[in-house]
Amino acid sequence: PSYEIGTIRERLANWVEASRPYAASGCVASYIPELAKSPHHALGISLLHASGESATAGDCGNRFTMQSISKVFTLILALMDNGEEEVFRKVGMEPTGDNFNSMLKLELVRPGIPFNPMINAGAITISSLIRGSSPEEVYRRILDFLRVLAGNQRLSCDEEVYRSESETGNLNRSIAYFLKQNGVLSGNVEDVLDVYFRHCSIQADCSDLARMALVLACGGLDPQTGTRLIPRRYVQIAKTFMTTCGMYNASGEFAIQVGLPAKSGVSGGILALVPGQYGIGVFGPALNDKGNSQAGVHLLEVISRELDWSMF
Ligand code: GLN
Numbered sequence: 662p663s664y665e666i667g668t669i670r671e672r673l674a675n676w677v678e679a680s681r682p683y684a685a686s687g688c689v690a691s692y693i694p695e696l697a698k699s700p701h702h703a704l705g706i707s708l709l710h711a712s713g714e715s716a717t718a719g720d721c722g723n724r725f726t727m728q729s730i731s732k733v734f735t736l737i738l739a740l741m742d743n744g745e746e747e748v749f750r751k752v753g754m755e756p757t758g759d760n761f762n763s764m765l766k767l768e769l770v771r772p773g774i775p776f777n778p779m780i781n782a783g784a785i786t787i788s789s790l791i792r793g794s795s796p797e798e799v800y801r802r803i804l805d806f807l808r809v810l811a812g813n814q815r816l817s818c819d820e821e822v823y824r825s826e827s828e829t830g831n832l833n834r835s836i837a838y839f840l841k842q843n844g845v846l847s848g849n850v851e852d853v854l855d856v857y858f859r860h861c862s863i864q865a866d867c868s869d870l871a872r873m874a875l876v877l878a879c880g881g882l883d884p885q886t887g888t889r890l891i892p893r894r895y896v897q898i899a900k901t902f903m904t905t906c907g908m909y910n911a912s913g914e915f916a917i918q919v920g921l922p923a924k925s926g927v928s929g930g931i932l933a934l935v936p937g938q939y940g941i942g943v944f945g946p947a948l949n950d951k952g953n954s955q956a957g958v959h960l961l962e963v964i965s966r967e968l969d970w971s972m973f
Pocket of ligand 1: 727730761762858861927
């Protein structure tokens with residue numbers, strides 16, 4: 662690893678600058694009005710090795726909201742709270758091939774059950790499965806879990822983005838009420854949505870994402886202390902969903918071009934990992950038509966090719 666991290670440190674800034682121009686053909690998300698303020702051409706990356714060595718380049722200090730990246734961890738928490746059987750009674754295990762916020766397939770196979778926990782319908786369902794006596798307590802448990810995984814007690818909610826999404830989230834509301842009508846969501850729909858909007862609005866930087874990813878890369882163990890933070894089986898499930906559904910309807914192409922488990926968010930973040938070795942956090946807010954960071958995906962393609970990181 663010391664040889665490889667040396668190469669990475671030497672070349673990372675060049676790879677970032679070679680990828681940054683790709684942002685030009687992307688668009689910053691604007692359906693959540695607050696996200697439209699994101700810096701279009703920002704691109705940053707942080708890599709953290711299991712040994713504790715790290716490499717960073719570009720705008721890696723920018724803070725951004727986790728958005729759909731948080732879905733990986735709410736899934737894990739729901740599994741820890743309820744077990745596999747219970748969770749998969751409410752959400753499926755299959756990719757959709759549709760956009761992340763699509764309602765199309767909610768009426769198709771297995772009526773009313775979302776296809777997987779990485780699309781909005783699935784993630785909203787997952788939010789309803791996390792234990793807590795109030796929406797505040799459920800959110801607090803999610804935040805505390807992310808703080809432990811990131812090794813950063815300062816993680817918190819970006820109130821502006823939260824308010825912005827909550828005020829304009831009509832499509833997510835429709836999805837949630839539809840799920841309620843079908844008996845998939847239990848509890849108060851607005852409470853569930855509040856938890857969902859809040860956990861999507863948790864702010865992090867590339868290094869926070871890299872640390873969270875490294876826990877997954879280490880099979881659920883704290884990379885510093887060796888303490889088990891997540892049961893191995895649930896890490897396995899999360900990494901599988903990242904591989905099959907993590908980049909939405911571009912997951913197949915990403916598996917071919919990069920070949921690593923990853924999860925993107927509409928703010929332009931990508932969390933990725935090299936099993937047993939690296940946790941990776943990327944930020945590049947200009948998105949392609951599938952809702953993934955345009956320059957960020959390019960950067961991961963370059964790195965994976967150069968270092969022969971594909972798992973396949
Ligand atoms: N909060 C966002 C939404 O529900 C998350 C979507 C995303 O990151 N793709 O629309």
